[in-house]
Every structure is written in structure tokens, then in C-alpha cells.
Amino acid sequence: MKDVTTAYLATWNEQDTDARTKLLAESWADNASYTDPLADAAGRDAISATIAAVHEQFPGMVFTLVGEPDHHHRQTRFQWGLGPEGAEPLVIGxxxxxxxxxxxxxxxxxxxxxxxxGAA
Structure with a gap:
């Protein structure tokens, strides 16, 4: 669903902690969790800290949607890229x-x- 991916990418692209906290409160459940090969975060504060760490590692880069999301029931899957705005992504997930x-x-x-x- 576009609205889920839009909210998700907006949260990951937000560099200001207060603004990101607001996005997390609006679009993420109280008990939200995030797990990937490099991170395992439970709760909005831990997710925000994970996002901040990514921005420190990849300063000035943005997350973008790659392709179209696929959705059924309450699940959405999508591919994203991280890289300089308007350029080929360096990281794809x-x-x-x-x-x-x-x-x-x-x-x-x-x-x-x-x-x-060297980025992992």
C-alpha cells in the first residue's frame, strides 16, 4: 500500500529527532519492531535510534521506493534504495x-x- 510505504519512507528520511518522533507516533504502533541483518529494534525509541545511526553512517542520503509495493491483508512488501537524491542507490533493501x-x-x-x- 502506498500510504504505508509513504509513511515508512518519510520516517526513515526524517533526520530531525523531534519530527521523526512525531512521525513514529502517528504511523507506528506503540509496540513496533524493526529487524534486519544489522539491527533489531523494539519500540519507537529504539527504532528512532536505529534510523539516526543510519543517517550518521550515510549522511545526506535518502531512502526511495524502488518499484511498486505489493500488498495483501495487513502486509506490504517493497524494495527501497538508499543513496544521494536523484542518483543510483548505493544500498538496496x-x-x-x-x-x-x-x-x-x-x-x-x-x-x-x-x-x-565496508558498510555492513
Whole structure:
């Protein structure tokens, strides 16, 4: 679903902690979790800290949607890229997002398809 991926990418692209906290409160469940090969974060604060760490590692880069999301029931899967705005992504990943009954992001299971050498 576009609205889930839009909210998800907006959260990951937000560099300001207060603004990101607001996005997390609006679109992510209280008990949200995020897991990928490099991170395992439970709760909005831990997810925000994970996002901040990515921005420190990849300053000035943005997350973009790659292709079209696929959705059924409360699950959305999509591919994303991380790189300089308007350029080919350096990192490409694939995430599955599960929403709660209110449509808020509850669980994210992430996979990394392409990571530059030394970035992991």
C-alpha cells in the first residue's frame, strides 16, 4: 500500500529527532519492531535510534521506493534504495511491513540486497 510505504519512507528520511518522533507516533504502533541483518529494534525509541545511526553512517542520503509495493491483508512488501537524491542507490533493501488493526506499522522485517563493501 502506498500510504504505508509513504509513511515508512518519510520516517526513515526524517533526520530531525523531534519530527521523526512525531512521525513514529502517528504511523507506528506503540509496540513496533524493526529487524534486519544489522539491527533489531523494539519500540519507537529504539527504532528512532536505529534510523539516526543510519543517517550518521550515510549522511545526506535518502531512502526511495524502488518499484511498486505489493500488498495483501495487513502486509506490504517493497524494495527501497538508499543513496544521494536523484542518483543510483548505493544500498538496496527489501522490507515486509505488517500493520496493526489501526493501519499503523507494527512489524518490519528487512533484508539487504546490495550493500557497499565496508558498510555492513
Amino acid at each position: 527489501f522490507d515486509v511491513v505488517v500493520t496493526d488493526d489501526q493501519g499503523r506499522i507494527e512489524t518490519v522485517l528487512g533484508f539487504l540486497d546490495r550493500v557497499p563493501a
